[in-house]
Amino acid sequence: MGRTNTREEIVRKGAELIHAQGFNATGLQQILQAAGIPKGSFYFYFKSKEDFGLAIIDYFSAIIGEIFTHYLSDGKIPPLKRLEKLFGFFEAAFQKSGNARGCPIGNLSLELAGTNERLRLHLAGVIETLIAQLASCLEEAKRDQSIPSDLNTADTARFIFQGFEGAVMHMKVVKSIEPFQGFRNFLLEYFKNIYPPRLSAPRG
Template identity: 35%
Template sequence: MNAKTNDTRQHILEVGYQLIVNKGFTAVGLSELLKAADVPKGSFYHYFKSKEQFGEALIEEYFRNYLQRIDHLFNNQELTAYQCLVNYFSMWLEVNDGICNANKCLVVKLSAEVSDLSEAMRMSLAKGASQIINALDNCIKRGIQDGSINVQHSNQIASQLYQQWLGASLLNKLMPDQTHLELSLVSTKQLLQA
């Protein structure tokens, strides 16, 4: 792809992310997306064969960016792995523009909504979630080595933490306070230093 093509495709994905993380995938019509992105319908179909393929690309782009950010966080050699993980999970509680970061998570937003609608999108979400669990697992292993984390079965703990935080994020959407996220942070600290 040339730079202009890549820029236009990226612009559609960025605008689409903002719309979908706020409204959901099915609630955002193609015409709304095209209007918000200020691109003609033909341009959309030049980059994506369908709304479903756009959704799949959106999920893949989200995870690509997310994994780059957490790789940077988890491999900060100035901090112990325990500190890296606590910093990461603390960020789920941060509020930007009045919205908790847990509510900006595409996994939280789309998992239940699209899993029954699109096998391709479900597979993209599952692949991305597995990659996050793997990154958590690697950080926990580093923490076991540096002595800051005292657990066995790092992969099991990584899965448990990710499940716990996704559940707390869903409850945060139902009850708009951060109690469940705060409890997850306390539980995470205890679990990592059991």
């Protein structure tokens, strides 16, 4: 087995188990056994479990980043519609796994930020990137005049992200998609009402 294959196998299986059980609750033994890779190999590919954690975060970050890009940069669709589609995608994805696993980045953030500074910083970077992607989509919406020109897109993007993470947490703890749907509906309603700006004559 080539070098990258083995390493990638460890990351993939590890990501899967960690997503379901958490970082601390998932032992290397379990990951390696599930992947059919001997224990000794692990420390050939990773310096420590902490380093492995970084790789796991990168793995999740890449997946989510691609999803964000795919939906939020789709020039064929108006910006706010893209956001809607993104949520629709996540809703379907969550339901496929019983709404029980939540957001891997959010999970790891709360579990590890308190005890590991390196992982915390890494996670913070990932989150910032995702928020920036949202903000950039909102900027397009502004040019599109579907949101007010004086709206602070950075703040709004952050608010959306926070709401998203909170909704996914709620979803996970009750194991139902409903809290996520509630969030999505609330947000879409918000965007529907935010424009045209109040009292100034409706958009013609």
